[in-house]
Amino acid sequence: MAKMCEVCGKAPVFGNRVSHAHNVSSRRWLPNLQRVRVMVGSAVKRMNVCTRCIRTGKIAKAAR
Numbered sequence: 001m002a003k004m005c006e007v008c009g010k011a012p013v014f015g016n017r018v019s020h021a022h023n024v025s026s027r028r029w030l031p032n033l034q035r036v037r038v039m040v041g042s043a044v045k046r047m048n049v050c051t052r053c054i055r056t057g058k059i060a061k062a063a064r
Contacts, residue, residue, distance in 0.1 A: 003030055005050035007058050037062040 004011040010031045017027040032051045036059065037044055044062040053059055 003033060004048070005031055005033060005053060006047045007049050007053040010050045010052070037064075 002011075012028045012030050014026065014028045016024045018024055033048045034051060034054065035046055036049050036054065038047045038049070039060040039062045040047075047059070049059055054061075
């Protein structure tokens with residue numbers, strides 16, 4: 001599974017972990033993804049969606 005939002009395409013961002021002694025190692029920030037049942041047309045589909053897309057209403061959650 002790619003750690004990417006299927007709606008907006010938000011993906012991990014890479015950077016550096018810097019200690020107090022300025023030792024540097026790589027790290028990455030992951031998007032907050034949720035596996036959600038979504039209405040796509042008239043069908044129900046499971047998608048990996050970031051919480052920003054859920055909150056702003058870019059998807060229509062399917063009823064259980």
